[in-house]
Amino acid sequence: DTGVSQDPRHKITKRGQNVTFRCDPISEHNRLYWYRQTLGQGPEFLTYFQNEAQLEKSRLLSDRFSAERPKGSFSTLEIQRTEQGDSAMYLCASSWTGGAWTEAFFGQGTRLTVV
Amino acid sequence: AQTVTQSQPEMSVQEAETVTLSCTYDTSENNYYLFWYKQPPSRQMILVIRQEAYKQQNATENRFSVNFQKAAKSFSLKISDSQLGDTAMYFCAFMRAGTASKLTFGTGTRLQVTL
Numbered sequence: 001d002t003g004v005s006q007d008p009r010h011k012i013t014k015r016g017q018n019v020t021f022r023c024d025p026i027s028e029h030n031r032l033y034w035y036r037q038t039l040g041q042g043p044e045f046l047t048y049f050q051n052e053a054q055l056e057k058s059r060l061l062s063d064r065f066s067a068e069r070p071k072g073s074f075s076t077l078e079i080q081r082t083e084q085g086d087s088a089m090y091l092c093a094s095s096w097t098g099g100a101w102t103e104a105f106f107g108q109g110t111r112l113t114v115v
Numbered sequence: 116a117q118t119v120t121q122s123q124p125e126m127s128v129q130e131a132e133t134v135t136l137s138c139t140y141d142t143s144e145n146n147y148y149l150f151w152y153k154q155p156p157s158r159q160m161i162l163v164i165r166q167e168a169y170k171q172q173n174a175t176e177n178r179f180s181v182n183f184q185k186a187a188k189s190f191s192l193k194i195s196d197s198q199l200g201d202t203a204m205y206f207c208a209f210m211r212a213g214t215a216s217k218l219t220f221g222t223g224t225r226l227q228v229t230l
Contacts, residue, residue: 004159031215042119042206042220043160050215091160095216101148103166104216106160 004107006092012113021110025094033073034067035069035091036065049075050097081084082114092107117142117209121221128197129229136192136224138207146212149183151192154204154223163205166190202228
């Protein structure tokens with residue numbers, strides 16, 4: 001296993017189009033997180049899954065955003081009717097449940113540009 | 116809610132020198148973790164060092180060490196013997212214990228190591 005994988009690495013889309021990103025976590029990890037990172041800012045938490053259950057969603061995740069993790073493996077993040085403000089790097093991370101703390105491993109991200 | 120503040124947008128250090136990156140945070144929690152993450156250009160974020168709030172001893176990982184001042188809510192990172200490969204964005208992050216590794220990040224410090 002080579003780590004957390006995200007696809008695509010870059011996406012350019014026209015305003016109003018729908019986009020979908022995929023994240024493949026480290027295989028034995030049961031937790032998966034999505035973060036958004038805009039230019040000049042640190043990553044901001046969007047949502048996380050434990051296995052297939054989506055346990056928390058940030059207020060940043062508007063109705064146009066939806067995330068899934070069928071069968072507790074890979075996850076998809078879909079943005080409907082994209083807006084220019086959605087332009088950002090979308091980061092995925094995964095971790096294993098265990099003990100008081102476990103390290104979250106990040107993917108390289110998907111950079112979205114809405115034109 | 117927690118906040119993390121990094122007041123140094125950019126720092127520069129010469130190779131082999133020592134540099135300190137600053138971070139302050141605000142929380143009403145007593146049990147938490149603090150982290151420094153490194154994000155090299157076009158590469159994934161990786162964990163540099165972590166500190167448990169209940170531990171008084173400052174964490175150390177090879178050339179990286181922290182100065183954790185719980186009462187002052189300060190958490191600085193010292194990089195000794197800086198190397199060109201240390202060039203990256205550095206993010207300070209907070210995690211409340213028991214929150215499934217959900218991280219709150221600062222805005223980052225861009226570190227440039229020069230010859």
